[in-house]
Amino acid sequence: MQLSSRGRQMSRLSGIRSIMEDIAAVGNGAGSGEWLNLSPGNPSHIPEVVAAWHRLTREALDERFVESSTRYGPSRGTSELVEAVVDYFNLTYGWSIGPENVVVGPGSQMLSFIATTLFTGPDTDGVVQPLVLPRLPDYTGYQGLGLDPGGIVGLEPLIVPEGRHSFHYAVDTEALARQSRMGMMLLSNPANPTGSSIEAGELKALIETAERRDVPLVLDHAYGEPFPGVVQTRLAPVLHSHVINLFTLSKAGLPGERIAFAIGPAELVDPMVSFIANSALHAPQLLQAAVERSLRTREIDTLTTQHIKPYYKAKRAMAEELLTGALPDSMDWRLHSSDGGMFCWLSIDHDWFDDLELYQLLKRKRMFVVPGRHFFVEPLDTPFLRTHGKRCVRLSLSCDEWAVAEGIDRLGEALEELRVNARAGE
16 A cells, blocks of 8 residues: 555654654663663653642642543633633733634644644645745754655754854854745744754844745744743744744643643634644643643742753753763864753764764664754755764753763763774774
8 A cells, every 4th residue: 555645754764753762762671771861852850840740730630530531622722721821921921812812732743733734835836835944953853744745944054153162053044035935934942952042133034034925933932931941042932923832831841741832813823723623623631721720820930930940051051061071172072052951962073973873873882862964854965964964963961960971971982982983994
């Protein structure tokens, strides 16, 4: 039996599928001995955060089980959660949104897929208007959103050095202006994998492009404000006629429950509600009740400011110090600058370095990382992508401190091993 062209697009081994396979391998033991898993974006188990969601879920189970779990509900989301979202964001940012501006979905990944399916693809002339990722590298899960071959375009960034072992990416606004076809733009802000927050001038350019091209700009705030605040963002979320904002509870401690919501213009949100009705009926409802309570009481703010933000700020500082000690100063490595976050994004600019070779070597050392190429868009056939796109690696900082420290040590050993082997082969 043959898969359709869209079936082949969705069934290929993507970067996110590889990460999920690594998670499964660790969960299944993958042989004897303990693995160091610096691969997935699981949030850390911060005791106060875990305890709060446990209590909130138990309260929802005790008080709302019948109405939440034994009955179907509205595709937009439960009226209680939608109203809580409206009140929370109007109070926090001075917005004037209503229920028509909100849709609750089973995770921000699914909301991204819904938006991509609705706003990209063949136009009336059969020409594919693609999903444009304006700031590579970006979340590897975006690489699998397109249903059409050639349906995703990623724009290469500008690289800005910052001293001996640091750098950052910037949006190439000129390349954005030259992009001829566009159905929708999408980016994570703050960015996965780099942990960087977009600059005001870059956001202005993106919004102006969305207005000029009359396409949606989808901003995924999975790591930013107002929660979980894993990264200190420079800009508050914006309300605009061409912007869809995505917010999720995953990095605030509930990755397994797949609860997220989109806020945007009613004319863009309403088709998303229909998509959910036609595909999944609605998002899981019991945890919607727990999330609603966290918003109503503003307990989510307490978790963010008192526990999540300081935890990841300290974790990032620890990792930076360990990397400086473990990686040879003679090696041309650079860490992407960040305002916090649960990842470290490294560039190793040497001809002997290849991200997949490092990945395989570290697997033999019982450690998982994510090859950097998964955060760019295939095919990696430009000079930039053939070099830089294969010379990066992402480390997750969400495991225990001892595991991060041991993982960074193993990374340093592996890099030295790759360099020595390359010299021996010359």
